[in-house]
Amino acid sequence: MSDTLTSGGANAGAGSSAGISPSTPTLTAEPRMSVRSVSKSYTSDRGVVKRVLASVSFNVAPEEFVAIVGPSGAGKTTLLRTIAGLMLPTSGEIFFDGDEVTGPPERLALVFQDYSRSLMPWMTIEKNVTLPLRRKKLSKDEQKRLAAEALSAVGLGDIGSHYPWQLSGGMQQRVAIARAIAYQPDALLMDEPFASVDAQTRSDLEDLILALKKQYGMTIVVVTHDIDEAVYMSDRVIVLSGSPTSVRQVVDVKLGGQRDQLVTKSLPEFVELRNTVLTAVRRPVGEPSP
Amino acid sequence: MTASTLSAAAEVAVGSAAPDGRHRSTARRASGSRKPTRLRRTIEIVLLIVLCLVAWQVAATSGVFGQNSWPTLGLFWSTAVETVPTQAYWVAIANTMISWAVGLAISVIIAIPVGLLIGSTAFLRRLTTPTVDFMRTIPSIILVPLAVLLYGSTNQMKIILIVFASVWPLLLQAVYGIRAVEPVARETFSAYGIRWRDRVRFLYLPTASPYLATGLRLAAVSSLLVAIGIEIIASAPGLGYQIGVKQANGLAASSFVYLITAAVIGLIITGVFTFIERRAMYWHPSRRGANS
Numbered sequence: 008m009s010d011t012l013t014s015g016g017a018n019a020g021a022g023s024s025a026g027i028s029p030s031t032p033t034l035t036a037e038p039r040m041s042v043r044s045v046s047k048s049y050t051s052d053r054g055v056v057k058r059v060l061a062s063v064s065f066n067v068a069p070e071e072f073v074a075i076v077g078p079s080g081a082g083k084t085t086l087l088r089t090i091a092g093l094m095l096p097t098s099g100e101i102f103f104d105g106d107e108v109t110g111p112p113e114r115l116a117l118v119f120q121d122y123s124r125s126l127m128p129w130m131t132i133e134k135n136v137t138l139p140l141r142r143k144k145l146s147k148d149e150q151k152r153l154a155a156e157a158l159s160a161v162g163l164g165d166i167g168s169h170y171p172w173q174l175s176g177g178m179q180q181r182v183a184i185a186r187a188i189a190y191q192p193d194a195l196l197m198d199e200p201f202a203s204v205d206a207q208t209r210s211d212l213e214d215l216i217l218a219l220k221k222q223y224g225m226t227i228v229v230v231t232h233d234i235d236e237a238v239y240m241s242d243r244v245i246v247l248s249g250s251p252t253s254v255r256q257v258v259d260v261k262l263g264g265q266r267d268q269l270v271t272k273s274l275p276e277f278v279e280l281r282n283t284v285l286t287a288v289r290r291p292v293g294e295p296s297p
Numbered sequence: 298m299t300a301s302t303l304s305a306a307a308e309v310a311v312g313s314a315a316p317d318g319r320h321r322s323t324a325r326r327a328s329g330s331r332k333p334t335r336l337r338r339t340i341e342i343v344l345l346i347v348l349c350l351v352a353w354q355v356a357a358t359s360g361v362f363g364q365n366s367w368p369t370l371g372l373f374w375s376t377a378v379e380t381v382p383t384q385a386y387w388v389a390i391a392n393t394m395i396s397w398a399v400g401l402a403i404s405v406i407i408a409i410p411v412g413l414l415i416g417s418t419a420f421l422r423r424l425t426t427p428t429v430d431f432m433r434t435i436p437s438i439i440l441v442p443l444a445v446l447l448y449g450s451t452n453q454m455k456i457i458l459i460v461f462a463s464v465w466p467l468l469l470q471a472v473y474g475i476r477a478v479e480p481v482a483r484e485t486f487s488a489y490g491i492r493w494r495d496r497v498r499f500l501y502l503p504t505a506s507p508y509l510a511t512g513l514r515l516a517a518v519s520s521l522l523v524a525i526g527i528e529i530i531a532s533a534p535g536l537g538y539q540i541g542v543k544q545a546n547g548l549a550a551s552s553f554v555y556l557i558t559a560a561v562i563g564l565i566i567t568g569v570f571t572f573i574e575r576r577a578m579y580w581h582p583s584r585r586g587a588n589s
């Protein structure tokens with residue numbers, strides 16, 4: 008097994024550190040996030056109760072990268088919003104760094120699916136990025152420095168004085184990510200972050216997130232409906248079942264810390280993991296996992 | 298890399314993002330080449346003015362509006378030259394404009410906070426919508442007898458009626474403005490734990506500002522109309538009073554001087570508040586890049 012991995016890693020310029028990387032987080036540490044038997048129902052204006060999440064449980068270790076996949080409408084956004092403290096679960100608890108989540112945790116940032124609407128069109132890019140920093144007691148210069156740093160980290164140069172609507176969708180998404188990074192959270196939640204950008208931008212952004220994770224040592228949870236993306240980026244893939252949703256299967260992705268679009272995606276392990284996840288996603292409701 | 302991505306972005310970006318054009322006064326952008334359009338507009342305006350002056354003179358000399366009730370351009374001009382330097386002229390303007398300004402200011406102070414509050418509370422909205430919808434249909438003029446009875450023909454009476462007329466458009470625009478806040482934007486603010494004061498300053502007010510500016514323009518114009526109308530009807534001091542009393546005493550030319558003065562003030566107010574409205578909307582999808 009290590010033969011293929013090592014040769015793959017060498018091609019990627021990663022040397023022999025490919026294999027099962029030492030940077031793979033240990034799951035015995037205290038989890039950064041802990042989702043415990045969370046269920047969530049929506050009640051319509053007419054009092055109709057719709058059960059979306061049914062007893063979802065999982066942990067996320069510090070500096071772990073978890074991808075959540077599931078069919079559209081499964082409640083992935085609902086789950087992320089609940090973890091982010093934007094709404095309370097109907098039952099169950101969520102813990103962040105050992106504290107129960109009752110409102111948005113300070114050390115957590117969320118990148119919304121609808122990123123263009125999460126940028127304020129009346130504010131310049133710089134103002135948008137520094138907006139969350141107002142909460143921290145930083146000088147104006149310090150805020151500007153963090154914004155510039157975050158913008159260059161996401162590959163956007165000197166665009167601080169532009170407005171969001173002067174940028175393409177992919178660039179707006181980078182700004183939303185830069186805002187989250189400038190905030191320097193311990194954990195980053197992202198809701199289908201690359202769903203509406205073209206394929207090239209998409210793989211660029213995937214690698215960007217992986218690089219940023221390394222650089223900043225963040226814990227990352229990404230919701231996606233792209234199975235290749237889930238396997239390529241993550242340490243673990245959580246497959247959600249259809250409604251009401253619970254965790255159907257958890258797939259460990261032991262592909263090492265060094266990923267490369269071409270090399271990693273052509274590894275036999277990658278193909279195998281991808282098929283495992285795909286099978287789990289496709290399995291009809293109620294069928295037991297093998 | 299940035300420069301090339303930016304220029305490439307320019308084509309992609311159009312219309313891909315941000316709030317939809319729900320704002321009511323959707324501005325239209327002049328498309329295509331600008332210079333010939335501007336020249337043509339100037340010519341059109343000049344032609345229109347000339348046409349109006351000709352029509353004026355024809356109306357004055359033909360006598361269709363009765364003897365001496367419409368002054369010729371010559372008589373109007375000489376009367377204007379006589380009237381404008383007088384104290385009475387400027388006192389009339391001051392009376393109208395002071396009640397206009399005070400009435401508008403009171404309307405703003407009442408309507409905007411109340412409107413923002415109503416707009417942000419579903420319960421208050423349900424409670425007040427029928428009342429507001431009913432009240433705004435009542436023309437101020439109906440209340441003139443009551444107000445005169447209570448306050449006499451004073452600036453105070455005028456101000457009360459101005460407020461009554463102007464408070465509703467402002468209130469409604471404030472309600473629309475606050476309701477236009479993007480849920481995703483609101484969640485962004487709360488996810489980052491941004492303080493209440495900063496939410497008002499960076500989210501609620503900017504979202505509402507185009508709506509408030511539209512309300513302000515509507516209120517500014519209707520305040521002037523109400524002020525002058527009430528001055529005519531109730532003989533309260535101001536331009537309207539002069540228009541009415543001069544006409545009644547057969548001083549048509551003098552009456553016209555005040556009438557034209559009122560019209561010019563109306564145009565200036567509309568111009569200024571339209572400008573403010575456009576500035577408030579610099580980021581809005583309907584106005585992007587059209588100014589500054």
Ligand SMILES: Nc1ncnc2c1ncn2[C@@H]1O[C@H](COP(=O)(O)OP(=O)(O)O)[C@@H](O)[C@H]1O
Nearest residue numbers: 049050057059078079080081082083084085086
């Ligand atoms: N605010 C809400 N009120 C009522 N129903 C909702 C609300 N948000 C989402 N839903 C419903 O919950 C289900 C899951 O939605 P969502 O979490 O957005 O799924 P996903 O992100 O996986 O596509 C959908 O059927 C959706 O209609």
Ligand SMILES: [Mg+2]
Nearest residue numbers: 083084120198
């Ligand atoms: Mg979703």
